[in-house]
Amino acid sequence: MNLAARSNFIEIQPVEVQPGWPPEKYIITYRCRGIASINKQGVPQISEFHQVSMYMGSDYPLKEPYLKWLTPIWHPNIDHLEPHHVCTNNVQNWFAAKPLAELVLAMGEMVQYKHYHAKWVSPFPLDRAAADWVLEVAEPQGIIGPGKPLDERPLLKPQRMRNQNTPAGNGAGEQPQKRIRPGLVQPSPVIVQAPVAVAEKPTQRETILLPPLTTKVIKFGNRTKPADDTKRLAPVQIPIPANAATTYSLEIIKDGQVQRVEQVTKPVLSIGRGALGKPVDLALEGDLTMSRLHLLLERDETGAFWITAKGQNPVLVNGRAIPRDRSIGVEAGQVIEICSYSIKIC
Numbered sequence: 001m002n003l004a005a006r007s008n009f010i011e012i013q014p015v016e017v018q019p020g021w022p023p024e025k026y027i028i029t030y031r032c033r034g035i036a037s038i039n040k041q042g043v044p045q046i047s048e049f050h051q052v053s054m055y056m057g058s059d060y061p062l063k064e065p066y067l068k069w070l071t072p073i074w075h076p077n078i079d080h081l082e083p084h085h086v087c088t089n090n091v092q093n094w095f096a097a098k099p100l101a102e103l104v105l106a107m108g109e110m111v112q113y114k115h116y117h118a119k120w121v122s123p124f125p126l127d128r129a130a131a132d133w134v135l136e137v138a139e140p141q142g143i144i145g146p147g148k149p150l151d152e153r154p155l156l157k158p159q160r161m162r163n164q165n166t167p168a169g170n171g172a173g174e175q176p177q178k179r180i181r182p183g184l185v186q187p188s189p190v191i192v193q194a195p196v197a198v199a200e201k202p203t204q205r206e207t208i209l210l211p212p213l214t215t216k217v218i219k220f221g222n223r224t225k226p227a228d229d230t231k232r233l234a235p236v237q238i239p240i241p242a243n244a245a246t247t248y249s250l251e252i253i254k255d256g257q258v259q260r261v262e263q264v265t266k267p268v269l270s271i272g273r274g275a276l277g278k279p280v281d282l283a284l285e286g287d288l289t290m291s292r293l294h295l296l297l298e299r300d301e302t303g304a305f306w307i308t309a310k311g312q313n314p315v316l317v318n319g320r321a322i323p324r325d326r327s328i329g330v331e332a333g334q335v336i337e338i339c340s341y342s343i344k345i346c
Contacts, residue, residue, distance in 0.1 A: 002321050003101040006156045010108055025055045027070070028104055033151035034111035036072040037080070042137045044074065046150075050111050052086065054100070061289060061313055064088065064103070075110060076118040076131035086110075087126035099314050099324055105155060112151035113144045248299070248332075249346035250282070261346070264297075271295040271338065272311065289313055290339045298327070305330045305345060313339055 004012040009032045014023035029051050036047035051070040057063070067086035069078050077087040086107065109115050118125055118134040125131035139145045250262045262282060270280040272294035273287065284290060291311030298306045306327045309315040315322050316337035322328045330336065336343040 002323060003104055003156070008157065009153070009155050010104065012104065024057075025053065028052050028054060028107070030108045030111050032108060032112050032153065032155065034113070035074040035150065037074050038133060042133060044138070044143060047072065052107060054103075065100070067107075073111070074127075074130050074133070075113070076116050076125035076127055076134055077110060078130075079126050080130060081127075085126060087123075099312065099321075101314070101321065101323070108155045109149075112149050112153075112155075114149040114151075116144075250297075251344040251346055252282075252284070253342040253344065254284075254286075255340055267299055269297040271297060271343070284338065284341045287340045290341070294338055295336070305332065307336065311338070 001012060004010050009030060011029040011031070013027045013029070015025050015027055017023050029049070031048055032050075033046055033048055034050050035044040036050075037045045039045060049071060050073060053068045053070055055066045055068075057066055067088075069080075069084040069086060073080055073084075079085045079087075088103065088106065106115065116134065117123065118131040118139075120128075120131065134144065137143070142148070144150050247263055247265050250264055252259045252262060264282075266281060269282055270293055271282045271284065272280045272292050273285065273290045274280040274283040275292040278292055280293060284294075290313070294309070294311030294313075295315055296308040296310060298308070300306065307315070307317070307322070307330055308327050309322055309324045314324075317328070317330055318334055319337075330345065332345045334345065336345075
């Protein structure tokens with residue numbers, strides 16, 4: 001759903017949904033340029049409407065979903081005849097136990113001929129007739145080719161994400177503010193001119209000699225007794241927001257039952273199944289569908305929470321999947337779903 005919201009070319013519709021259960025079957029529609037068929041002269045017939053059915057069986061996610069193309073298609077890695085299977089096991093794509101969003105995006109790029117494998121070498125093309133046409137007609141005539149897709153348009157719109165080096169701005173159109181860490185940079189000494197004494201108004205014209213300018217150097221440090229020529233300054237205090245307490249709580253839920261409440265003090269918390277020699281800060285055991293490192297939870301200087309999905313299977317926030325390897329802001333009280341576990345920030 002998150003992927004479809006970022007695209008003008010992809011539509012995703014869950015079908016045969018059972019109340020109380022996550023969808024197991026989807027119809028995915030692509031509205032990009034692809035080849036539906038070829039005529040007798042070998043000229044491609046272009047279509048901008050393509051559909052595929054995706055079904056997650058009982059062995060998902062250990063095995064990839066069952067895919068069946070529903071509209072006419074002409075591609076070396078998609079069978080244009082029954083049973084209209086889709087081959088994702090080629091040199092460019094391998095999707096066993098990977099997030100569904102990556103599979104959906106890759107199939108769309110296959111329609112655009114950004115990805116295809118037509119040479120009759122392992123892994124072999126699924127559709128031999130389409131593969132021969134690509135090698136004997138399409139590539140020699142420049143219809144398509146490596147680096148020359150049928151449709152060059154990106155399927156996803158650019159996504160504005162958080163800059164990892166600076167916190168997000170406070171409002172729309174507002175520039176991110178620079179992070180300030182007290183104590184990392186010592187200010188340079190400041191030269192302050194002493195005030196110059198002003199003489200009384202002379203009653204007669206005469207030359208007035210003013211005392212020479214003197215300077216006082218303000219030094220920074222923790223000296224117990226300031227010297228006569230220095231002025232002691234108190235260190236600058238940077239206010240900490242009320243919601244930026246150093247400790248917060250995580251409520252750990254498994255299969256609908258609260259297991260425990262963890263107190264967290266680290267600014268960055270690694271969450272996952274863990275492994276021998278590769279421990280994580282918060283180990284969620286007993287679920288083999290969870291990756292060893294599945295999620296990073298970070299709290300920045302402003303007290304805001306950010307999560308970054310790292311695992312093979314998706315992470316849901318309030319029921320919506322989040323993109324992988326991107327920092328997404330979350331609020332306290334929101335539910336983060338990781339396989340059979342749920343985490344709530346308190």
